[in-house]
Amino acid sequence: xxxxxxxxxxxxxxxxxxxxxxxxxxxxxxxxxxxxxxxxxxxxxxxxxxxxxxxxxxxxxxxxxxxxxxxxxxxxxxxxxxxxxxxxxxxxxxxxxxxxxxxxxxxxxxxxxxxxxxxxxxxxxxxxxxxxxxxxxxxxxxxxxxxxxxxxxxxxxxxxxxxxxxxxxxxxxxxxxxxxxxxxxxxxxxxxxxxxxxxxxxxxxxxxxxxxxxxxxxxxxxxxxxxxxxxxxxxxxxxxxxxxxxxxxxxxxxxxxxxxxxxxxxxxxxxxxxxxxxxxxxxxxxxxxxxxxxxxxxxxxxxxxxxxxxxxxxxxxxxxxx
Amino acid sequence: xxxxxxxxxxxxxxxxxxxxxxxxxxxxxxxxxxxxxxxxxxxxxxxxxxxxxxxxxxxxxxxxxxxxxxxxxxxxxxxxxxxxxxxxxxxxxxxxxxxxxxxxxxxxxxxxxxxxxxxxxxxxxxxxxxxxxxxxxxxxxxxxxxxxxxxxxxxxxxxxxxxxxxxxxxxxxxxxxxxxxxxxxxxxxxxxxxxxxxxxxxxxxxxxxxxxxxxxxxxxxxxxxxxxxxxxxxxxxxxxxxxxxxxxxxxxxxxxxxxxxxxxxxxxxxxxxxxxxxxxxxxxxxxxxxxxxxxxxxxxxxxxxxxxxxxxxxxxxxxxxxxxxxxxxxxxxxxxxxxxxxxxxxxxxxxxxxxxxxxxxxxxxxxxxxxxxxxxxxxxxxxxxxxxxxxxxxxxxxxxxxxxxxxxxxxxxxxxxxxxxxxxxxxxxxxxxxxxxxxxxxxxxxxxxxxxxxxxxxxxxxxxxxxxxxxxxxxxxxxxxxxxxxxxxxxxxxxxxxxxxxxxxxxxxxxxxxxx
Numbered sequence: 001x002x003x004x005x006x007x008x009x010x011x012x013x014x015x016x017x018x019x020x021x022x023x024x025x026x027x028x029x030x031x032x033x034x035x036x037x038x039x040x041x042x043x044x045x046x047x048x049x050x051x052x053x054x055x056x057x058x059x060x061x062x063x064x065x066x067x068x069x070x071x072x073x074x075x076x077x078x079x080x081x082x083x084x085x086x087x088x089x090x091x092x093x094x095x096x097x098x099x100x101x102x103x104x105x106x107x108x109x110x111x112x113x114x115x116x117x118x119x120x121x122x123x124x125x126x127x128x129x130x131x132x133x134x135x136x137x138x139x140x141x142x143x144x145x146x147x148x149x150x151x152x153x154x155x156x157x158x159x160x161x162x163x164x165x166x167x168x169x170x171x172x173x174x175x176x177x178x179x180x181x182x183x184x185x186x187x188x189x190x191x192x193x194x195x196x197x198x199x200x201x202x203x204x205x206x207x208x209x210x211x212x213x214x215x216x217x218x219x220x221x222x223x224x225x226x227x228x229x230x231x232x233x234x235x236x237x238x239x240x241x242x243x244x245x246x247x248x249x250x251x252x253x254x255x256x257x258x259x260x261x262x263x264x265x266x267x268x269x270x271x272x273x274x275x276x277x278x279x280x281x282x283x284x285x286x287x288x289x290x291x292x293x294x295x296x297x298x299x300x301x302x303x304x305x306x307x308x309x310x311x312x313x314x315x316x317x318x319x320x321x322x
Numbered sequence: 323x324x325x326x327x328x329x330x331x332x333x334x335x336x337x338x339x340x341x342x343x344x345x346x347x348x349x350x351x352x353x354x355x356x357x358x359x360x361x362x363x364x365x366x367x368x369x370x371x372x373x374x375x376x377x378x379x380x381x382x383x384x385x386x387x388x389x390x391x392x393x394x395x396x397x398x399x400x401x402x403x404x405x406x407x408x409x410x411x412x413x414x415x416x417x418x419x420x421x422x423x424x425x426x427x428x429x430x431x432x433x434x435x436x437x438x439x440x441x442x443x444x445x446x447x448x449x450x451x452x453x454x455x456x457x458x459x460x461x462x463x464x465x466x467x468x469x470x471x472x473x474x475x476x477x478x479x480x481x482x483x484x485x486x487x488x489x490x491x492x493x494x495x496x497x498x499x500x501x502x503x504x505x506x507x508x509x510x511x512x513x514x515x516x517x518x519x520x521x522x523x524x525x526x527x528x529x530x531x532x533x534x535x536x537x538x539x540x541x542x543x544x545x546x547x548x549x550x551x552x553x554x555x556x557x558x559x560x561x562x563x564x565x566x567x568x569x570x571x572x573x574x575x576x577x578x579x580x581x582x583x584x585x586x587x588x589x590x591x592x593x594x595x596x597x598x599x600x601x602x603x604x605x606x607x608x609x610x611x612x613x614x615x616x617x618x619x620x621x622x623x624x625x626x627x628x629x630x631x632x633x634x635x636x637x638x639x640x641x642x643x644x645x646x647x648x649x650x651x652x653x654x655x656x657x658x659x660x661x662x663x664x665x666x667x668x669x670x671x672x673x674x675x676x677x678x679x680x681x682x683x684x685x686x687x688x689x690x691x692x693x694x695x696x697x698x699x700x701x702x703x704x705x706x707x708x709x710x711x712x713x714x715x716x717x718x719x720x721x722x723x724x725x726x727x728x729x730x731x732x733x734x735x736x737x738x739x740x741x742x743x744x745x746x747x748x749x750x751x752x753x754x755x756x757x758x759x760x761x762x763x764x765x766x767x768x769x770x771x772x773x774x775x776x777x778x779x780x781x782x783x784x785x786x787x788x789x790x791x792x793x794x795x796x797x798x799x800x801x802x803x804x805x806x807x808x809x810x811x812x813x814x815x816x817x818x819x820x821x822x823x824x825x826x827x828x829x830x831x832x833x834x835x836x837x838x
Contacts, residue, residue: 185717187709194706197695204654204692205706205760206678264697 012313013258017273024280032287039164041283046165047158049279050172051234052246053272054227056253057179058109058220060271063254064183065216066196066263067116067123071130072224073247075108077240078138079228084147084238087154094154101232102225108134109221110214117213131247138240146239150232158234168230175226180268182219192216196263252299253278256306354381356418357515357546358434363402363412372398373409374570380515385537385547387561387578391590391751391779395570396550400517404436405429417514433514439523441504443492450475450488453506478510483539498529505536515546522556523777526640527805534560552779554586555808568592591781600791600813602631608666609799610768612651615660620646621823624660628801628816633794635810636803638820645687647820648772648803652684653677664768664799678707683761685754685771687803693757694745701727701741703756708763730759734789751782758789768799775809787813 028036035041055072062069079101086092086100112130116123158168183189191212194202203209232238257274259266278299285295360378364371373395380386390396401407403414405424414421416432443452454474458466475488484502492500501521508516516537522530537547537560551557557564558578565575566589573589581589611627621643628634638644650657653674662669669680677684686692695703704727705712712719712726727741734755738748745753754774761769771790775783790813794800804810810817819827 181717185720187713187718190702190709190718193698193702194695197698198691200692201695202706203674204652204684204686206674207706208675260697264695 011258011267011270013310014267014270014273016309017257017270017277021273021277021280024277024284028280028284028287035287036284041287043161043164043166045279045283046169047234048282049275050168051158051227051230051243052249052253053172053275054175054223054230055243055246056250056257056271056275057175057268058223058227059250060254060257060259060266060268061179061183061192061216061223062123062127062220063259063261064196064263064266065192065213066199067127067213067216068251069109069112069127069217069220069224070124070247071108071112071127071134072220072227072250073243074131074134074138075105075221075224076228076231076246077238077242078108078134078141079104079225080232080238080242081138081141081147081240083229084150084232085141087150088147094151094157097154098229101228102222105221105223105225105228106218107221109218109224112221113214113217116217117210123217135240138238142239146237148237150236154233155236156233158230159236168234171226171230175223176268176272179223183268188212188215193264196260196265198264249278249299252303256303258306258310354383354544356380357382357416358403359413359415360399360403361413361415363399363409363414365398365402365407365409372570373402375412376567376570376572377575378565378572379575380546380548382514382546383541383544384562385541385549385560387557387564388548388550388567389552389557389564389586389590390567390573391552391749391781394567394779396567397519398570399567400436400519400550403429403515403517404434430511433512434517435508435511435513435515436517436519437501437504437508437521438519441500443500443504443507445493446491448489448491449486449495449503452492452503453478453488453510456507457511474510475506478506481509481543482506483536496529497524498526498532501525501533502536505540509540509545513545515548516540517548517550519550520777521549522551522553528639530556552590554583557586566590587780590779599811600633600794600815602633602794602815605630605632607797608663609797610665610801611663613661613663615647615650615657615662617646617650617655617657619823620650620655621820624820624825626816626818626825626828628799630797631794632816633790633800633802633814635814635817636801636820637805637807637810637817638826640805642820643823644803644805644820645772646823648684648687648770648801651677651768651770651801652682654684678764681765681767683707683764683766683769685757685761685769685774687772687776689750689754689757689777694753696746697744699742699744700731700736700738700748700756703745704730704741704759704763707760726763727759730763734759734762735785749779749782750777751779751786754778754786755782755789758786762793766798768801769793770801770803772803773806774802774804775806783809 055076058072059069082104083097083101086097087094092100108130112123112127115121115126156167160167183192191202191207194205194207195209195212195216199209202212231243235242253274254266254271255261256278257266257271259271281298282295356379358378358380360376363373363376365373376395376399378399388396388399398407402409405426405428408423414424416434421428421432447455450472454471457474458471472488479486479488482502482505484506486495486499486502492503495503505516521533525533541547549561561578563575563577564581566573566586568590607630609628609630609632613625615624616622624643624647626634636644636647646655649655651662651671653671653676656672662671664680664682669676671677671680690696695706701724705723709718712723724741730736731738731741736748736752736755736759738752745756748756774790775786778786787809790800790802802810802814815830817829818825819829
């Protein structure tokens with residue numbers, strides 16, 4: 001059943017993403033074949049993308065709901081700091097500390113959603129403030145310097161592997177499956193789409209818009225918390241300013257992945273392909289020893305191209321239909 | 323002044339009922355020069371033939387009505403006349419001169435001005451700026467002369483007969499005011515042919531009367547006017563002549579006096595419409611009752627009841643509280659006091675969730691912003707309010723959801739190839755049927771419809787009425803909130819008339835039309 005819907009829903013946008021991935025893969029095969037297509041290189045890629053991939057799913061949910069979550073990096077670092085402190089200073093078992101990070105994320109997200117939904121303040125403003133507040137809180141807790149040197153087993157979450165497959169890949173795939181299931185096969189997932197498509201009509205259809213807004217942001221917060229565990233383990237260090245580029249990166253990913261910035265549209269599949277595509281490109285730059293600034297430029301161009309492409313395709317669809 | 327001919331001179335708001343008065347019909351002037359002539363206009367988009375050979379003739383000083391069901395090609399025709407779409411075939415003659423490859427600016431220079439439904443006005447600018455700035459831009463003025471702007475605006479308003487404060491920002495004006503501004507703007511830009519796309523949809527009866535007055539004034543000045551409309555009563559009130567399109571084809575054209583209701587319906591829909599009054603078998607079984615329902619500032623002490631099989635009409639002017647009662651019963655703005663009984667059981671409505679729990683469905687007034695998710699599929703829209711019913715065990719049963727939507731597509735004869743296209747692609751009537759399907763899928767016990775056939779063509783309107791009658795017979799309480807009195811008289815066996823938030827009259831609809 002899944003195959004059927006997947007092939008049918010394979011929209012133009014995803015086709016373009018796949019085409020771009022193929023293009024990068026072929027180009028790299030020509031330019032740096034042996035280095036690019038080594039097990040080690042693919043391993044290094046897999047170690048990198050889950051932390052911002054999970055974050056992007058949070059951004060995706062909020063954007064489908066008609067909002068945005070700019071506070072994700074703040075939530076991620078606050079969660080990471082709490083997790084690291086509990087393990088290092090309080091000697092809390094790792095699973096419990098991870099749970100605490102997720103709980104912190106859920107709490108921050110719920111607070112975002114509550115303010116957005118009940119007071120009707122634009123999500124962009126609320127979550128921008130959230131970013132400051134949660135980062136500030138993380139900074140206040142640490143007092144400035146990073147928390148380093150957690151146990152090896154904690155470090156292993158994001159750095160260890162089974163055979164040559166990193167653990168984080170399984171975490172990422174697990175998150176992906178859960179998120180995809182929620183968005184497609186639960187009432188809440190559909191309500192998020194309805195809310196983002198037309199908030200008023202959602203209300204007039206009997207959907208509890210406040211509840212859906214809070215839940216969407218809570219889900220985003222939980223994903224932020226998970227991402228906090230991964231990045232803290234990955235760097236074996238927690239501080240308030242880790243991954244500061246991820247806010248824009250996750251925005252880039254979801255828009256490139258075909259999530260409608262106005263809300264209500266886009267698929268988990270699109271975002272997943274977009275995450276992988278960006279990792280392929282980032283890795284290509286590293287291998288080519290290209291400067292980081294150039295990467296920013298290319299990412300920027302990609303985003304603009306994706307936005308233009310979307311509008312062009314939308315117009316074409318409209319004309320077909322009129 | 324033909325004041326006496328407008329039915330709005332009298333105090334009764336429902337004066338427009340007297341169809342015998344057709345002020346338009348003897349005012350056409352055969353000798354007037356033809357301003358616009360279209361011959362065999364054809365236009366297709368991809369494989370879709372939007373226009374398949376349309377002829378049209380509009381004379382100076384004539385009010386010409388273009389009628390047809392939604393999707394018949396009216397909008398495409400307007401766009402062809404205004405130069406937005408170039409026709410694939412056919413000829414356009416303006417003022418006796420054949421025009422080829424017309425661009426929008428050519429049409430404007432030849433005096434063709436279109437007033438679309440959204441009026442294309444600037445809400446944050448003032449009345450004067452809206453009226454005059456277009457001309458300033460057109461004349462390639464580099465600097466704005468504020469004194470001149472005011473003069474132009476005042477001159478335009480004087481010509482049209484509109485009385486507006488030139489310094490008022492447009493967003494503070496009611497819809498009718500914005501429309502007046504758009505008309506003034508067209509006039510100061512030397513309109514010779516004024517095209518109005520469904521100008522009355524958002525107006526109250528009184529405002530419609532004022533609009534007709536303005537248009538008659540312009541007509542006397544020799545301006546040709548084309549109105550797109552499919553409300554029969556309004557066409558009789560204002561038009562001199564009429565052209566009917568159906569499926570992109572020219573069907574008929576002629577003086578308004580050559581038409582009667584039957585011919586009009588036949589030409590519009592291609593079939594004879596039999597209009598029968600709804601007359602259910604009497605029943606003592608009470609379905610729904612409200613006692614002393616009050617929401618301060620909106621309505622007060624409203625009481626009515628309905629029995630099994632009843633269709634209740636709720637009417638009154640805009641602001642009379644008719645719509646507010648619908649929103650209150652659905653929990654959008656819950657009532658403050660009063661009792662509500664559904665099927666003999668007292669219920670409490672404090673929120674939309676309460677209304678849904680008690681099986682109350684509500685079709686809101688504004689289909690586009692409140693009723694539908696335009697970008698989502700017909701299926702999604704159909705199950706939007708009942709999606710919880712499909713969550714079994716761990717996940718949503720997609721097969722059941724599809725089957726339910728497909729059933730409604732068939733049962734309500736929604737004209738769409740499948741349940742997958744977005745609702746945006748549907749015509750007004752079919753979109754409204756989707757809203758109805760959404761609620762029927764919740765199996766409501768009480769179904770409230772606010773303006774159920776606004777912007778819906780004649781054919782679909784009759785179909786929607788049939789659906790509602792069928793539901794009432796099944797024992798579902800149906801409340802129609804509308805200002806379309808013919809609709810209420812035809813479909814409701816009980817009518818509640820509101821005025822200033824209070825019930826003024828409850829009738830069993832046995833009385834004659836004219837005595838209202």
